[in-house]
Amino acid sequence: MTKHAHSGSEADHLWQMLVGLVWETRGEWRRKVSTATGLPFSRVRVLKRLLDAPVTLKQLADMTDSDAPATTVAVNDLEDRGLVERQPHPDNRRAKLVSLTPAGRRLVELVHRTVRDDAPLAVQQLSKTDLAHLRRILERINSHET
Structure with missing residues (x-):
């Protein structure tokens, strides 16, 4: 038996312990984020993905491991709240770019400033x-x- 074959079950066990530790802490942190923003965590997750640059709906769906209809619903909601906006894509007439509005950016910055992730x-x-x-x-x- 090789060293790696023997260590697989131990590695799997340690991995499950690590995942469990992280998973247990995420629920409380997500609740804090939702409380601070007044938004479901899934909406804040979308906003955070837009911090670096505008993206298409398809890209946003891929980034959030979501399907296109769910992403469209989320973007519609965030747009209604004035947190994101759609703009024509410069290279693809059929696509729209989704970007943060100043209010959306302030909301994400609020989370970073106020919700501790100790x-x-x-x-x-x-x-x-x-x-x-x-x-x-x-x-x-x-x-x-x-």
Whole structure:
């Protein structure tokens, strides 16, 4: 048995522990985001995807792992609220670009400023040595993902 074949089940177990830890903290953070914005989290997620640059509805659907009809509903709602706007695509007459309005940008910035996303207490209580090991391991994993 090779080293990698034996370690697969252990790697899978550790991965599930990591996913569980992250998953458990996301619900509370999402509620905080929704409370701060008055919007469902799914709408804020759309706004955050538009921070860097305007995108087409299709691109936005892909970025949010959503289908075109659901993305259209979300964009319509955000447009009605004055948080996004549609503009003609410069290169494709059939497509529209969706972009943040100044109010949409302010809302995303509000979330960044006011909704803390602190590490769970168990992570905060790790020793400096353990945190250094965790950083080294995560950086190694991230370098393989790119």
